[in-house]
Amino acid sequence: MTEPHELSFRRDExxxxxxxxxxxxxxxxxLPAVDELRRAIDLPAPPTRVAFDARGVLRWDSALVxxxxxxxxxxxxxxxxxxxxxxxxxxxxLVALADAVPERAGAAAAGRSPGLAARLGEVVLALWDxxxxxxxxxxxxxxxxxxxxxGRARMRVTDFFLAMQDCGASALGIVSLISLLVGLIxxxxxxxxLQQFGATIYVADLxxxxxxxxxxxxxTGIIMxxxxxxxxxxxxxxxxxxxxxxxxxxxGISPMEFLVLPRMAALFxxxxxxxLYSDFVGMAGGMIVGVGMLDLTPEQYVKHTMDAVSxxxxxxxxxxxxxxxxxxxxxxxxxxxxCGNDSAAVGRATTxxxxxxxxLIIVTDAVFTVIxxxxxx
Amino acid sequence: xxxAATRSVAIREADEPVGRPAHIVIRDLDMxxxxxxxxxxxxxxxxxxxxxxxxxxxxxxxxxxxxxxVGLLEPARGEVLYDGxxxxxxxxxxxxxxxxxxxxxxxxxxxxxxxxxAENIALPLQxxxxxxxxxxxxxxxxxxxxxxxxxFGDYYPAAISGGMRKxxxxxxxxxxxxxxxxxxxxxxxLDPISSKLLDDLILELRTSLGATIVLVTHELPSIFAxxxxxxxxxxxxxxxxxxxxxxxxxxSCPNPNVQTFLRRGAPARGAGASSAPGSEES
Numbered sequence: 001m002t003e004p005h006e007l008s009f010r011r012d013e014x015x016x017x018x019x020x021x022x023x024x025x026x027x028x029x030x031l032p033a034v035d036e037l038r039r040a041i042d043l044p045a046p047p048t049r050v051a052f053d054a055r056g057v058l059r060w061d062s063a064l065v066x067x068x069x070x071x072x073x074x075x076x077x078x079x080x081x082x083x084x085x086x087x088x089x090x091x092x093x094l095v096a097l098a099d100a101v102p103e104r105a106g107a108a109a110a111g112r113s114p115g116l117a118a119r120l121g122e123v124v125l126a127l128w129d130x131x132x133x134x135x136x137x138x139x140x141x142x143x144x145x146x147x148x149x150x151g152r153a154r155m156r157v158t159d160f161f162l163a164m165q166d167c168g169a170s171a172l173g174i175v176s177l178i179s180l181l182v183g184l185i186x187x188x189x190x191x192x193x194l195q196q197f198g199a200t201i202y203v204a205d206l207x208x209x210x211x212x213x214x215x216x217x218x219x220t221g222i223i224m225x226x227x228x229x230x231x232x233x234x235x236x237x238x239x240x241x242x243x244x245x246x247x248x249x250x251x252g253i254s255p256m257e258f259l260v261l262p263r264m265a266a267l268f269x270x271x272x273x274x275x276l277y278s279d280f281v282g283m284a285g286g287m288i289v290g291v292g293m294l295d296l297t298p299e300q301y302v303k304h305t306m307d308a309v310s311x312x313x314x315x316x317x318x319x320x321x322x323x324x325x326x327x328x329x330x331x332x333x334x335x336x337x338x339c340g341n342d343s344a345a346v347g348r349a350t351t352x353x354x355x356x357x358x359x360l361i362i363v364t365d366a367v368f369t370v371i372x373x374x375x376x377x
Numbered sequence: 378x379x380x381a382a383t384r385s386v387a388i389r390e391a392d393e394p395v396g397r398p399a400h401i402v403i404r405d406l407d408m409x410x411x412x413x414x415x416x417x418x419x420x421x422x423x424x425x426x427x428x429x430x431x432x433x434x435x436x437x438x439x440x441x442x443x444x445x446x447v448g449l450l451e452p453a454r455g456e457v458l459y460d461g462x463x464x465x466x467x468x469x470x471x472x473x474x475x476x477x478x479x480x481x482x483x484x485x486x487x488x489x490x491x492x493x494x495a496e497n498i499a500l501p502l503q504x505x506x507x508x509x510x511x512x513x514x515x516x517x518x519x520x521x522x523x524x525x526x527x528x529f530g531d532y533y534p535a536a537i538s539g540g541m542r543k544x545x546x547x548x549x550x551x552x553x554x555x556x557x558x559x560x561x562x563x564x565x566x567l568d569p570i571s572s573k574l575l576d577d578l579i580l581e582l583r584t585s586l587g588a589t590i591v592l593v594t595h596e597l598p599s600i601f602a603x604x605x606x607x608x609x610x611x612x613x614x615x616x617x618x619x620x621x622x623x624x625x626x627x628x629s630c631p632n633p634n635v636q637t638f639l640r641r642g643a644p645a646r647g648a649g650a651s652s653a654p655g656s657e658e659s
Contacts, residue, residue, distance in 0.1 A: 154504055156500075156503075159491075239489075239490070242485060242487055242490070243483045243484070243485065243487035244487050244488070244489050244490065246444075246449050246481075246483065246487065247481070247483060247487040247488075247489070247549075248489075249448070249449060250447050250448070250449065250476060250479065250480075250481040251476065251477075251500075251501045251504070251505075251553075252472075252473035252474075252476045252477060252505075253500075253501075253504060
């Protein structure tokens with residue numbers, strides 16, 4: 001059961017303001033509004049001095065200290081002297097402690113939230129920094145790749161093999177599941193339409209071409225963005241937070257060569273293999289629908305697929321897969337290297353790595369489609 | 378006993394600043410993050426064999442100065458010279474060469490978490506020496522023994538305590554037998570006994586390896602126990618306000634901030650308290 005607190009103001013003829021406090025002044029009872037305090041000080045005119053009478057206070061905690069501190073601040077801002085002697089000794093000491101260090105100039109302004117225009121400006125500038133930040137990183141990556149090709153790169157072969165295992169063999173499970181389901185979905189959607197024309201056998205063509213040209217590479221790219229790209233960003237970002245990257249630099253070891261290169265090379269080599277694997281699993285998914293729902297025989301399905309899918313389709317998918325691999329590795333490592341120095345920054349870096357990778361994958365895929373169209377492939 | 382006595386004599390001899398050549402020179406250094414100037418007008422010399430302490434209150438730019446000295450940050454102005462050659466103006470390859478003569482112990486050790494302690498120490502040796510795996514293993518074993526971690530080579534950094542991580546970080550910093558060892562807040566997060574042991578280890582290394590030691594710290598017991606020379610960075614005036622040994626500073630520096638710091642907040646003596654901040658002392 002909370003007891004109400006009492007706050008009253010009394011002006012004497014000499015215009016001194018006495019603040020009378022009584023009852024229970026704890027956080028449970030709440031605090032009076034600042035405006036009420038301001039009115040008491042300002043109306044009818046600022047008093048000549050402020051004094052307190054807190055004899056009736058039964059209990060208090062930081063709620064009372066906050067009210068007194070606010071009154072002291074309001075009075076001092078108006079040049080009115082304040083006498084604290086009517087307050088409990090603990091309150092007097094805490095108010096003195098709170099006032100011991102004056103507010104640092106500009107400290108409050110820094111925390112203030114900017115206006116709409118300023119925020120919009122910040123977003124645009126951040127976006128621009130994002131784009132500009134990518135350019136030197138690509139340059140550094142090219143230099144690191146050159147160092148690798150000329151045998152001067154400082155990286156551990158073990159790291160390269162570990163990265164290959166991580167983004168190759170360890171990813172097979174999820175790639176299998178997603179590709180199989182994508183194959184099933186494609187076949188199912190196609191079957192519903194093709195059944196109307198009695199052309200169900202063309203489900204094999206549809207699934208085969210879609211998987212090899214587009215979906216195999218794209219789905220693998222997106223899986224790797226969420227799985228491996230995020231992991232690269234988190235790993236490297238965390239190394240930044242724990243100063244491990246600084247430690248590399250003080251030994252004259254380039255983080256680009258030591259950390260980025262093995263990851264990029266591993267993903268570049270693994271992605272085409274995963275894409276091919278995804279193509280076949282997706283086609284198997286299509287065959288499950290074809291054989292199970294459309295009364296085709298497995299032989300018919302395989303034969304039709306082999307007739308429909310050309311080497312060009314496979315090649316386009318595999319090339320895309322390699323490019324997506326480089327993009328995912330670049331985005332993951334870049335966001336990791338750009339990471340700030342706290343754990344929240346690692347989270348942001350990870351999110352940003354996935355978003356950047358997926359955007360890059362889709363945009364690049366669109367560019368590929370246009371190029372293939374122009375070349376008549 | 379005899380060994381301990383000899384060691385203390387050796388330390389005292391090395392304490393003599395007379396005639397020791399300058400090892401590191403900081404000249405007119407300004408450090409800034411964008412428009413915000415952290416410190417300006419830093420100029421001081423660190424002699425070969427010094428245990429040099431960079432001190433000052435929290436957030437005054439001590440670690441920033443150390444990071445600038447090892448090339449992790451670029452100065453806004455001025456230069457850092459090692460053995461008379463400019464480090465800040467050196468091309469990347471030359472800088473890399475100079476870095477090989479330095480070892481840095483970071484605040485939390487900064488061991489590479491995916492590598493074991495032995496691999497952490499072996500990495501710089503693999504990169505910069507022609508030693509074979511067996512020889513590297515020997516050196517790694519020696520470095521781990523020097524910091525009291527013999528037998529811990531196969532542990533990952535996550536599996537050992539904070540104090541051990543710091544010692545392992547020190548072993549890694551010493552991997553290439555550096556001429557200069559930098560320590561960023563070596564005592565931070567350590568209990569008083571581990572902190573004292575680390576101080577003893579630092580002194581021992583300086584005596585036996587003959588290395589110059591640069592420490593960033595605000596731990597008064599460490600400062601008075603091991604530092605032979607130092608600089609005080611003042612947060613208010615954003616510049617250095619005193620150089621010299623901590624004992625000299627305590628005895629004769631007129632700056633009230635230095636006095637308050639070195640006396641752990643106790644009021645400065647009358648003469649010093651009235652002096653304005655920013656007055657130079659040496």
